[in-house]
Amino acid sequence: MTVEKAFLIIVCLAYAGATLSYALALIYDRARWEQWALRVLAVGFGLHTIALGIGATTGGHPPFRSVLESFGLYAWAVVAIYLILQWRKRQQVWGVLLIPFALAGVAASAFAPAPSLPPMLEGESLRLSTHGATAFLAYGLFTLAFGSAVLHLAQQALLKGKRFGTLYHRLPSLSATDELCRVLVGLGLLFLTAALITGSLWAEKAWGSPWPWDAKLALALLTWIIFVGYFFARNVAHWRGRRSSWIVVTGFVFILATYLSGQVVGTIHSF
Amino acid sequence: MNILAIGLNHKTASVEVRERLAFADSRLRQALSALAECRAGQDGPALEAAILSTCNRTEIYALTKDVAKGHDSLVHFLSERQGLPPAEFESHLYTHVNEEAACHLFGVAAGIDSMIVGENEILGQVRQAYAIASASKAVGPVLARLFRKSITVGKRARTETSIGRDAISVSYAAVELAKKIFEDLDCCRALVVGAGETSELTLKNLIQSGVSEISVINRTRRKAEAIAQKCGGRVLDFERIGQALCSADIVVTSTAAPHPVVCPEAVKKAMVSRQHRPLLLVDIAVPRDVDPEVSRIDNVYLYDIDDLEKVVESNLERRRREIPKVRAIIQEEQADFMAWFNALDVLPTIAHLRGRAEEIRLAELEKALRTLGPLPERQRSAITALSLRIVNKLLHLPTVNLKERANGHQGHLYTAAIRDLFALDDEGSQDEETST
Numbered sequence: 001m002t003v004e005k006a007f008l009i010i011v012c013l014a015y016a017g018a019t020l021s022y023a024l025a026l027i028y029d030r031a032r033w034e035q036w037a038l039r040v041l042a043v044g045f046g047l048h049t050i051a052l053g054i055g056a057t058t059g060g061h062p063p064f065r066s067v068l069e070s071f072g073l074y075a076w077a078v079v080a081i082y083l084i085l086q087w088r089k090r091q092q093v094w095g096v097l098l099i100p101f102a103l104a105g106v107a108a109s110a111f112a113p114a115p116s117l118p119p120m121l122e123g124e125s126l127r128l129s130t131h132g133a134t135a136f137l138a139y140g141l142f143t144l145a146f147g148s149a150v151l152h153l154a155q156q157a158l159l160k161g162k163r164f165g166t167l168y169h170r171l172p173s174l175s176a177t178d179e180l181c182r183v184l185v186g187l188g189l190l191f192l193t194a195a196l197i198t199g200s201l202w203a204e205k206a207w208g209s210p211w212p213w214d215a216k217l218a219l220a221l222l223t224w225i226i227f228v229g230y231f232f233a234r235n236v237a238h239w240r241g242r243r244s245s246w247i248v249v250t251g252f253v254f255i256l257a258t259y260l261s262g263q264v265v266g267t268i269h270s271f
Numbered sequence: 272m273n274i275l276a277i278g279l280n281h282k283t284a285s286v287e288v289r290e291r292l293a294f295a296d297s298r299l300r301q302a303l304s305a306l307a308e309c310r311a312g313q314d315g316p317a318l319e320a321a322i323l324s325t326c327n328r329t330e331i332y333a334l335t336k337d338v339a340k341g342h343d344s345l346v347h348f349l350s351e352r353q354g355l356p357p358a359e360f361e362s363h364l365y366t367h368v369n370e371e372a373a374c375h376l377f378g379v380a381a382g383i384d385s386m387i388v389g390e391n392e393i394l395g396q397v398r399q400a401y402a403i404a405s406a407s408k409a410v411g412p413v414l415a416r417l418f419r420k421s422i423t424v425g426k427r428a429r430t431e432t433s434i435g436r437d438a439i440s441v442s443y444a445a446v447e448l449a450k451k452i453f454e455d456l457d458c459c460r461a462l463v464v465g466a467g468e469t470s471e472l473t474l475k476n477l478i479q480s481g482v483s484e485i486s487v488i489n490r491t492r493r494k495a496e497a498i499a500q501k502c503g504g505r506v507l508d509f510e511r512i513g514q515a516l517c518s519a520d521i522v523v524t525s526t527a528a529p530h531p532v533v534c535p536e537a538v539k540k541a542m543v544s545r546q547h548r549p550l551l552l553v554d555i556a557v558p559r560d561v562d563p564e565v566s567r568i569d570n571v572y573l574y575d576i577d578d579l580e581k582v583v584e585s586n587l588e589r590r591r592r593e594i595p596k597v598r599a600i601i602q603e604e605q606a607d608f609m610a611w612f613n614a615l616d617v618l619p620t621i622a623h624l625r626g627r628a629e630e631i632r633l634a635e636l637e638k639a640l641r642t643l644g645p646l647p648e649r650q651r652s653a654i655t656a657l658s659l660r661i662v663n664k665l666l667h668l669p670t671v672n673l674k675e676r677a678n679g680h681q682g683h684l685y686t687a688a689i690r691d692l693f694a695l696d697d698e699g700s701q702d703e704e705t706s707t
Contacts, residue, residue, distance in 0.1 A: 169589070
């Protein structure tokens with residue numbers, strides 16, 4: 001059991017505790033448990049950052065050489081963006097949606113066997129790092145956008161269905177989630193574009209061609225088109241609120257497909 | 272000394288009984304002044320008194336020596352003041368003593384004894400009752416502290432729990448819904464169609480929450496202008512409803528029309544021109560002003576009076592769920608108050624007991640020294656010291672224990688027992704016993 005693994009297991013526990021706390025806070029309508037959950041989450045995140053740092057320095061490679069390991073980074077990105085959003089505007093109700101993603105991610109990476117990997121080429125590490133960083137930040141942002149869209153759709157359904165229970169009270173307003181979704185998708189699209197560009201630059205060096213068609217790239221491009229379509233739908237067809245939220249949900253499915261395509265279908269992108 | 276709370280409220284008496292016992296402000300002052308006079312003379316129903324009289328309750332809070340006697344004389348006082356024989360209201364009265372009296376008043380101030388849980392008005396009424404009783408000099412230190420604490424409890428309940436939050440009236444419910452759709456009402460425009468008390472109240476609440484652009488439509492232009500003037504809005508022609516929908520985010524309708532005034536086609540057109548930004552329609556009218564089919568349109572949210580009542584009911588339910596938290600606060604503050612109250616009785620009682628013991632000691636010492644004749648100083652002081660030591664040793668444990676017990680549950684009973692057993696309240700009875 002390495003120090004890194006030990007840290008990751010504690011992080012798992014922290015995220016699990018936070019998830020439970022968020023769920024209970026929602027069911028029993030207690031705002032105080034949300035505060036507690038946030039603290040636990042922040043502590044877990046700190047440990048997670050340390051663990052990733054240790055992994056990166058001792059392993060000598062960025063934390064996404066193996067897919068299970070990459071889950072950890074994905075989880076880290078989700079929690080990081082979530083915490084930034086909490087810092088800007090306290091709106092904790094979606095903790096119950098997102099932290100399970102983070103939990104799954106960390107659990108997968110904590111219990112992953114250490115991969116045996118070929119050593120990296122010179123310069124490869126930096127290029128890989130920037131491509132990976134932008135990709136994972138994009139994944140994280142789109143995950144939160146997905147969360148935001150789900151909250152929007154839920155509140156929308158409650159308002160239309162005139163069900164005024166606890167959930168209706170706790171969920172944020174339609175405007176808030178719609179606006180947040182827009183911001184997150186915008187940022188996500190930015191990073192996704194950056195990932196495609198850095199990937200293209202790196203692909204040139206690694207595989208000879210700037211756009212080697214494979215499942216992952218095809219899906220990534222499709223995803224990019226969907227999210228560009230999101231902005232088109234909003235501004236041109238005025239598809240705000242419910243319809244644009246569904247676009248985000250669809251886009252997120254494609255994000256997951258893009259992320260995991262390397263495993264399902266053997267491609268050059270396989271970890 | 273005991274704290275008494277006697278009264279009736281909407282749960283124990285119908286409005287016919289309550290209205291006969293309610294005190295109007297002027298009569299309230301007179302009643303309290305009468306009680307204050309009794310207070311000064313140390314006789315009459317109570318040592319201290321205050322009266323809380325609202326449309327839902329009439330209660331007297333008093334400090335009395337004896338619970339039963341105090342209760343009877345206060346009932347008599349009420350009957351006399353209001354010209355109602357006791358038989359006609361006594362069965363509706365509830366009586367609370369000491370801890371329960373404090374708990375009751377705290378609960379009233381916190382709003383958990385009200386018809387609408389968590390209402391704010393009652394706190395002001397409790398404040399007012401205290402102010403009037405204070406001005407009439409009917410309260411003393413005990414009731415003053417009790418009432419001040421109850422106001423603290425009322426404030427704590429409303430800040431530390433959600434007992435007083437969320438809309439419990441139809442007009443506020445509309446605003447709450449608006450906030451769930453729009454977040455920031457500052458950039459929202461409102462349209463009022465028709466007139467009426469509820470719609471004007473809703474408009475007032477919307478303005479308070481930040482809405483600034485208001486348009487008013489009414490079949491009678493004069494009425495529209497009256498409303499527009501009050502809220503700083505502009506008037507539009509009744510025929511222009513369709514157009515008005517395009518530039519409003521929140522629409523409140525309450526016309527007397529027997530058929531819908533807003534139809535789905537008009538709303539669909541408005542949505543297109545509004546670029547599908549969300550639209551909130553609050554239809555307070557009966558028969559309804561807005562065709563129910565409208566609610567099926569995307570991004571349009573339509574609520575009729577029944578829906579608003581649903582919101583209110585759900586909020587009341589939420590408030591009721593806060594009651595245990597409020598009770599916890601009440602328990603805390605009540606324990607604090609009772610500790611202070613019990614200590615009040617203890618120290619004078621102990622002083623009284625020691626005083627009585629000292630009287631006996633000095634009397635017996637004098638008799639003994641007289642019998643013994645002249646004594647050298649050493650023997651004299653030894654006998655004096657003996658008498659002192661016996662008295663102190665005898666009283667030490669009871670004193671310590673009494674101080675401790677008095678702070679606990681039913682602590683005042685210990686103090687009362689000591690006063691009773693040692694007959695501390697009977698002056699002059701000692702001389703007969705010691706003559707042997």
